[in-house]
Amino acid sequence: MKTLASVHADTPTHWVGDGFPVQSILSYHEHGARISPFLLLDYAAPAEFPAAEKPRGVERHPHRGFETVTVVYQGRLAHRDSAGHAGVIGPGDVQWMTAAAGVVHEEFHEQEFTRRGGVLEMVQLWVNLPAAHKMSPPKYQTLLARDIPIVPVAGARGRVRVIAGDFEGTSGAAQTFTPVDLWDVRLPAGATVVLPVREGFMAAVLVLRGQAGLGGSERLRGGELALFERDGAGVAVAATDDCGLLLLAGQPIDEPIVGRGPFVMNTADEIQQAIRDFQAGRMGRLD
Ligand code: MN
Numbered sequence: 001m002k003t004l005a006s007v008h009a010d011t012p013t014h015w016v017g018d019g020f021p022v023q024s025i026l027s028y029h030e031h032g033a034r035i036s037p038f039l040l041l042d043y044a045a046p047a048e049f050p051a052a053e054k055p056r057g058v059e060r061h062p063h064r065g066f067e068t069v070t071v072v073y074q075g076r077l078a079h080r081d082s083a084g085h086a087g088v089i090g091p092g093d094v095q096w097m098t099a100a101a102g103v104v105h106e107e108f109h110e111q112e113f114t115r116r117g118g119v120l121e122m123v124q125l126w127v128n129l130p131a132a133h134k135m136s137p138p139k140y141q142t143l144l145a146r147d148i149p150i151v152p153v154a155g156a157r158g159r160v161r162v163i164a165g166d167f168e169g170t171s172g173a174a175q176t177f178t179p180v181d182l183w184d185v186r187l188p189a190g191a192t193v194v195l196p197v198r199e200g201f202m203a204a205v206l207v208l209r210g211q212a213g214l215g216g217s218e219r220l221r222g223g224e225l226a227l228f229e230r231d232g233a234g235v236a237v238a239a240t241d242d243c244g245l246l247l248l249a250g251q252p253i254d255e256p257i258v259g260r261g262p263f264v265m266n267t268a269d270e271i272q273q274a275i276r277d278f279q280a281g282r283m284g285r286l287d
Pocket of ligand 1: 061063068105107
């Protein structure tokens with residue numbers, strides 16, 4: 001079994017643009033290779049937005065060298081990028097954007113959600129790419145709720161939605177460049193399960209609702225995250241009450257990480273090149 005390495009609670013909230021009040025619970029700036037293949041986990045806890053005319057969000061900005069994965073729990077988001085991809089995602093949907101060689105994109109609350117107002121809750125992950133794929137062409141996967149396989153667990157009273165990776169023989173909806181597990185887990189009160197994460201994988205569990213015991217003694221509640229050691233296989237979860245969890249796991253990418261703002265590469269020279277390429281319009285334009 002994997003043992004608990006650390007618990008992350010009470011992460012301060014900051015705003016991304018004017019649309020996303022997030023807690024950066026995991027970040028490579030702070031946690032380095034411990035969280036590889038992930039670079040960032042931003043959680044926007046449920047927040048009420050009043051009705052408005054102008055969509056809130058993040059104006060156009062570039063990315064290079066990794067993927068951004070957005071999981072929506074409440075609210076609706078609209079997205080478009082310089083590679084010609086666009087999409088709207090709502091509760092249960094996931095957007096898996098491979099920036100790779102570079103895109104310019106914008107991320108906003110969807111128009112109708114903005115007009116009506118409502119609660120937004122979402123997670124954005126940054127998933128690193130191995131050096132061999134950092135300069136691959138950009139790609140875009142809209143994974144709608146109906147396309148994400150559901151596997152019953154805990155005597156069928158719970159379920160795992162397999163966004164990425166393999167869960168007990170069911171393949172996830174997302175195509176990934178390196179082995180990544182992303183499982184949206186619901187468990188009923190009293191359920192105890194072992195989520196089958198492989199030996200050697202980084203693993204973390206974010207509690208979204210309810211309370212759960214993770215890795216033995218620690219009991220976590222909404223907005224708290226447990227980070228596990230790479231050693232051992234399987235993450236033990238004991239649901240104290242009906243709970244919702246997001247499990248992220250993956251094979252670490254054993255390569256240097258050099259990042260600046262929206263670019264994450266392997267060397268300082270590659271970061272300088274990314275800045276020049278963006279300024280010269282070589283990551284495309286968004287009009
Ligand atoms: Mn972005």
